Amino acid sequence: MRKNLCTSIRPLLPAFVTHGLDAALTTLVHEHLRNCPECAAEAAEMLRAVNTLRSADSAQMETEPVLAPRRRKKTLWLMAHPAVGWFFLHRHVTGILCAVIVMTAVFFLLLRIKYPDIFKLRRIVVEIYTPASPEILPVLDPPPIPLDVSPPEYLPPVDGIDN
Numbered sequence: 001m002r003k004n005l006c007t008s009i010r011p012l013l014p015a016f017v018t019h020g021l022d023a024a025l026t027t028l029v030h031e032h033l034r035n036c037p038e039c040a041a042e043a044a045e046m047l048r049a050v051n052t053l054r055s056a057d058s059a060q061m062e063t064e065p066v067l068a069p070r071r072r073k074k075t076l077w078l079m080a081h082p083a084v085g086w087f088f089l090h091r092h093v094t095g096i097l098c099a100v101i102v103m104t105a106v107f108f109l110l111l112r113i114k115y116p117d118i119f120k121l122r123r124i125v126v127e128i129y130t131p132a133s134p135e136i137l138p139v140l141d142p143p144p145i146p147l148d149v150s151p152p153e154y155l156p157p158v159d160g161i162d163n
Contacts, residue, residue: 005032006039013039017046 009032015021016029033040078085087094 006036009036009039010042013043013046017043017050 009029012021012025012029016026021029033043078088
């Protein structure tokens, strides 16, 4: 019977040690700990651990300095502006990305200075060299075909081809 009571009391021990139980449960656990040395030893171990944590926490609070006003103001500002906080958190990646963008802009600016016509659109002219004439003939747009002209009815025979 006592083992059944131990299995229902042991989950309550952390709350008992940290004073998180109501009065009725506290009395029940306290009475059980008087009669059960195993549960009492476990509760004592938990109490020792909680006291160690509390003493370490209070010692840290005494020695840890408070944030400087400037640092506190900056931290509060970063919390109020989540986008800025994201950039601050990922400052290495955003720094590299900004450097690449600036270097690209400088590169295109230098290209623009050295070759001012590089970004202008030009009309491309194709030149054809023919063996009959050594001069260069530019190829321009073909002349428009008149729509009212009909093809001839009779085509003359071509030499060497039988119809």
